[in-house]
Amino acid sequence: MFVSDEDLMMKCRKGDTGAFELLVRRHQNPLINYIHRFINDYHRAEDLSQETFLRVFKSAGRYKPTASFKSWLYTIATNLCRNEVRNRSRRNTCFFEDLVEEGEDVYHTEIMRDTRYLPDVLLEKKEQRQMIRKALAQLPENQRVALTLVTYQDLRYEEVAEILGCSVGAVKALIHRARQKMKKLLIKAGIGVEKIDE
Amino acid sequence: MNRQNEFPNVHNSECETYLANPDVLSAYIDKELPTWKRHLIGWHLKRCGTCAHHLQRLQHTDNFLRGAGDVEVSDGFLDGVMARVSEAAQHQRQQGSFGSRIHGLIKVSIGWMPSLTTLAGKLRYNIRTRSPVYISILTFAVFTMVGVTLYQPSGDKFGAELRELDNEKLISFEVIQHEPPKRLLTTYLQGK
Numbered sequence: 001m002f003v004s005d006e007d008l009m010m011k012c013r014k015g016d017t018g019a020f021e022l023l024v025r026r027h028q029n030p031l032i033n034y035i036h037r038f039i040n041d042y043h044r045a046e047d048l049s050q051e052t053f054l055r056v057f058k059s060a061g062r063y064k065p066t067a068s069f070k071s072w073l074y075t076i077a078t079n080l081c082r083n084e085v086r087n088r089s090r091r092n093t094c095f096f097e098d099l100v101e102e103g104e105d106v107y108h109t110e111i112m113r114d115t116r117y118l119p120d121v122l123l124e125k126k127e128q129r130q131m132i133r134k135a136l137a138q139l140p141e142n143q144r145v146a147l148t149l150v151t152y153q154d155l156r157y158e159e160v161a162e163i164l165g166c167s168v169g170a171v172k173a174l175i176h177r178a179r180q181k182m183k184k185l186l187i188k189a190g191i192g193v194e195k196i197d198e
Numbered sequence: 199m200n201r202q203n204e205f206p207n208v209h210n211s212e213c214e215t216y217l218a219n220p221d222v223l224s225a226y227i228d229k230e231l232p233t234w235k236r237h238l239i240g241w242h243l244k245r246c247g248t249c250a251h252h253l254q255r256l257q258h259t260d261n262f263l264r265g266a267g268d269v270e271v272s273d274g275f276l277d278g279v280m281a282r283v284s285e286a287a288q289h290q291r292q293q294g295s296f297g298s299r300i301h302g303l304i305k306v307s308i309g310w311m312p313s314l315t316t317l318a319g320k321l322r323y324n325i326r327t328r329s330p331v332y333i334s335i336l337t338f339a340v341f342t343m344v345g346v347t348l349y350q351p352s353g354d355k356f357g358a359e360l361r362e363l364d365n366e367k368l369i370s371f372e373v374i375q376h377e378p379p380k381r382l383l384t385t386y387l388q389g390k
Contacts, residue, residue, distance in 0.1 A: 176224035
């Protein structure tokens with residue numbers, strides 16, 4: 001029987017750590033990927049994901065079942081990521097993966113471990129990933145967050161609006177602008193219209 | 199002309215009717231439009247090649263982004279989270295017990311409140327009526343407090359003695375900790 005996130009959260013409020021473990025199992029993968037796309041540092045992304053889950057557990061008492069758990073989780077994660085990026089820029093430091101040369105691989109991806117792929121496909125995937133990473137990094141923060149949440153986390157516009165603290169109309173505009181810009185950036189990076197149109 | 203620059207996908211009057219707002223196409227891709235609007239746009243897209251091409255390019259950009267691949271969570275991640283969570287839960291429980299202790303204390307003091315109020319009332323009455331016994335007790339108490347505050351023992355001999363005792367204890371502790379192995383070793387060597 002499938003138990004919804006909200007029900008699990010209500011069990012957590014009563015101190016059920018088993019329910020919380022199930023929540024972590026459900027959301028750990030997408031959350032780490034979201035944070036990784038935001039801050040571009042795998043190890044720091046793991047730390048921040050742990051911190052996010054810990055904050056969720058600590059503030060379980062304040063959780064209201066009327067709010068979607070997913071949007072609550074990603075609001076906490078987004079705030080943590082924003083603080084991290086702000087602190088980094090204040091300290092004038094770069095994320096580890098921003099310093100890595102194009103040829104090096106610092107990712108622990110599922111595709112890399114999958115033996116079904118041939119080396120040239122792997123290389124192509126790697127290049128694609130790097131291009132997307134660079135293009136995403138060039139987007140303004142709000143556009144990047146909105147696009148990542150919709151594209152990779154499959155969140156509804158309403159939930160994104162809740163996370164960003166803006167209207168659904170504003171999210172619609174952000175997503176569209178981000179997609180247009182991504183299209184231009186990818187074409188500029190050598191992924192031509194033909195390749196995108198493939 | 200200005201409108202054309204602002205909304206490049208608006209290229210004829212029909213497009214303007216359905217796609218006046220360029221965000222609509224992205225919302226169409228993400229299935230975020232109401233059904234009636236989706237049907238209208240779908241109908242328009244079948245008839246308008248330019249809009250269909252524009253949508254196709256946006257759709258391909260989206261597909262390309264989705265094909266980026268995910269990072270994998272390391273094996274110890276869940277254990278790490280659960281360890282931190284159980285630590286936090288323990289801390290919360292401790293805080294809870296501290297809170298309940300405070301609560302108990304308040305409860306006890308509330309229980310004592312009536313008798314304390316009666317005592318205070320009696321004291322106030324006796325002071326007001328200048329009862330000699332209470333006056334003398336109060337004077338004694340006040341003088342003792344003033345005396346203790348003004349004439350503190352200068353040498354603090356007792357404290358010094360305590361500190362000395364503590365040092366001795368510490369020294370003896372060190373001796374107990376470090377000496378026996380040496381002694382044992384020497385006895386062992388002497389025995390050999």
